[in-house]
Amino acid sequence: MRHPSLANIEWQDLRQLKPTETVYNIFLSLPFLLLSWWSAWQGFWLLALAATFFFFTAALRQAHDCYHRTLGVSKVATELMLFMLSITMLCSTHAIRHTHLNHHRDPLGDSDVEGNWARLPWYQAILGGGIFSIMIQWFGLTHGSSRNRMLVGFDMLLIFAVIATAFITMHPVLMYHVLVMILANTMVGFFAVWSVHHGCDEVVYARSERHPLINLLTFNLLYHIEHHLFPAVPTNHLPALAKRLDATAPQWTQQPVIPFLAPVNKYPVVNMNKNSNSLNTEVSLIKES
Incomplete structure (x- = not known):
């Protein structure tokens, strides 16, 4: 689910x-x-x-x-x-x-x-x-x-x-x-x-990289939370999926693979404490259902 x-x-x-x-x-x-x-x-x-x-x-x-x-x-x-x-x-x-x-x-x-x-x-x-x-x-x-x-x-x-x-x-x-x-x-x-x-x-069990050069050199393998959430999406299309996640549910994608490059990532940073609590609530609701 x-x-x-x-x-x-x-x-x-x-x-x-x-x-x-x-x-x-x-x-x-x-x-x-x-x-x-x-x-x-x-x-x-x-x-x-x-x-x-x-x-x-x-x-x-x-x-x-x-x-x-x-x-x-x-x-x-x-x-x-x-x-x-x-x-x-x-x-x-x-x-x-x-x-x-x-x-x-x-x-x-x-x-x-x-x-x-x-x-x-x-x-x-x-x-x-x-x-x-x-x-x-x-x-x-x-x-x-x-x-x-x-x-x-x-x-x-x-x-x-x-x-x-x-x-x-x-x-x-x-x-x-x-x-x-x-x-x-x-x-x-x-x-x-x-x-x-x-x-x-x-809860948030994987990281994701946003630096375009790093993703080019690693053939998009570092779009990892995207892959875990939607494993049926081919690696070719993970960049497109990443944009949709960042626009709709950015709380999933705010842990960079290479932290010191995070300032150059082009997607906005969200309040992780607030969203982490939200995700934990969702997990609890799912487990209880």
Whole structure:
């Protein structure tokens, strides 16, 4: 059941993707992946690292859209996309899908293995990133359906094949990719979970960024409260949804992901104490109904 403050938000029209948007979603990370490989082959390490950052961020968005079936493709194509992302990101996206959907069912609740990482201090969230990556994949493997466990098992076989090939051949580009993907996966807990959920509670359980450059560089992944409130809206249309929320229910969107950039956000600041009390009242009414 949605909160009463969201009842007048128009969002159904945002679910539809244009063919060009679907193509964009499918190939979003590929140019950055190819650039990172070419740069590593040429020995341009700084360019390779920059391209790898954008590849992994774009791939996170693609996987995330696959989890919620908002990529714009069929169910079969979604599964194939997840296999491709598992191979290139070197993590089981099928396992993470189960953990992530559980995160949506119980955001920051007792069963939320993913979201509860945000309760840690920032330095622990960074230093324990490897543990986080193992935890979310292990939860998806051990708590998913039999079918999902088979998919996760196939993910793991593909990932093992890539890593084994890298170490057997010692190909410099493949070795580079494996090492940076391992590093990237250890940072997911901090950048993709802690940054958008720290300091939140079970009422307003996610943050949202408004700086246009930051949102451009992160492919709109930081419109996070918008995504939680309306997970059926594709990432392509979260900026439009954000404007509607800010105009109609701004009490949901006043916790920035990067606080020191908040003064340049273009949306007005509201009285958070007043609106927090209002939201708490709404939650109580919903729980009692």
